[in-house]
Amino acid sequence: MDDAMKCPKCNSEHAYRDGTLWVCPECAHEWSSAAGAAAEAPLEAGVRDAHGNPLSDGDAVIVIKDLKVKGSSSVVKGGTKVRKSASPRPPTATTSPARSTASAR
Numbered sequence: 001m002d003d004a005m006k007c008p009k010c011n012s013e014h015a016y017r018d019g020t021l022w023v024c025p026e027c028a029h030e031w032s033s034a035a036g037a038a039a040e041a042p043l044e045a046g047v048r049d050a051h052g053n054p055l056s057d058g059d060a061v062i063v064i065k066d067l068k069v070k071g072s073s074s075v076v077k078g079g080t081k082v083r084k085s086a087s088p089r090p091p092t093a094t095t096s097p098a099r100s101t102a103s104a105r
Contacts, residue, residue, distance in 0.1 A: 058084050 007024035060083045067076045
């Protein structure tokens with residue numbers, strides 16, 4: 001049996017098509033076949049807001065809960081609007097030449 005005909009919630013094989021929706025008689029879950037295909041599509045990497053919209057550098061965001069500032073004792077309170085935010089970037093590995101601490105004699 002095709003995977004699209006199995007219930008994504010309880011994995012029952014007794015799902016049936018009702019118009020544009022699939023219905024599971026065992027758990028009463030309803031879904032559309034297009035939603036299943038969209039769920040399988042990978043999301044692009046990046047930072048997203050609470051609604052799933054991608055954020056880019058320069059977007060203004062409102063903090064929804066208190067956040068501790070790393071390396072400081074201060075806190076950003078919930079409800080604070082942050083303008084021109086920058087998305088977090090992974091640290092870059094920089095290599096510096098080794099310096100000799102011993103002086104040549």
